[in-house]
Amino acid sequence: MNLITRTAVLAALMASSPLTLAEVKVSDAVEYRQGIYKAVRWNFGPMGDMVKGKQKFNADEFSRRAANLAALSKMPLEGFVAGSYNGTYSGSTDALPAIEKDWETFAGIMSDFETNAAALAEAASAGDMDAIRPAFMSVAKTCKSCHDKFKD
């Protein structure tokens, strides 16, 4: 290996190693939060079908899914790490850099998600669709407000 090649290889290693290490961690965070959101949708879908009457209301199933959703709502925030946003992250993500720029608003909506999901789980445990419906809509609105601002 001649000096120029060796220098080029060293330079490439120095440039890429920390990036590669960071990249692994960032991709873990992205896959983690995307996994949580897949589980959110998995539960929220059938709940929505029951609220809309597309699927027969099953109070036990609804309550179980609402409890899962309340637990899941606490989890995604820590997956939004530096370098994990659309435009900078090398993999696939719909998370906009606005999240980083306006973290306070984003974290506020995520906190609303947690509060509203807990209220929905509480309403669901009583099994009364008249109380469930508005609580479900509050969660749906929180999802939408975040997607409008922060999701591609």
Next chain:
Amino acid sequence: MNLITRTAVLAALMASSPLTLAEVKVSDAVEYRQGIYKAVRWNFGPMGDMVKGKQKFNADEFSRRAANLAALSKMPLEGFVAGSYNGTYSGSTDALPAIEKDWETFAGIMSDFETNAAALAEAASAGDMDAIRPAFMSVAKTCKSCHDKFKD
């Protein structure tokens, strides 16, 4: 659209629609359970590092992750649906067909996972590493016993 084209389109729709619908549902289930396991690992990794002394023990963080793990342990089972196993599923999965063949054993281990994760969360809430360590090892053993039998 002429008759031949229309017939071809109809035939294609009739042939592909049920398959496509079934496929979407199975892939949703696979992505759902894989998402849950990513979240399990995301939490279990740092907990393991604290148990092994690779990372400084932080009782609050450990307890939060143990509570997340206990919630997550209740979720994956419903993602193991017909047609979602290695060899029959068209996408990527490490879940062996043995799960379907020996569902009782599989569901039993998943139930142990839930019980042991709840016990770990309980031990973690007291913040005592001497109680946490064996509870953590019980969860780790449950993971391993399932992977040995049912994961490629």
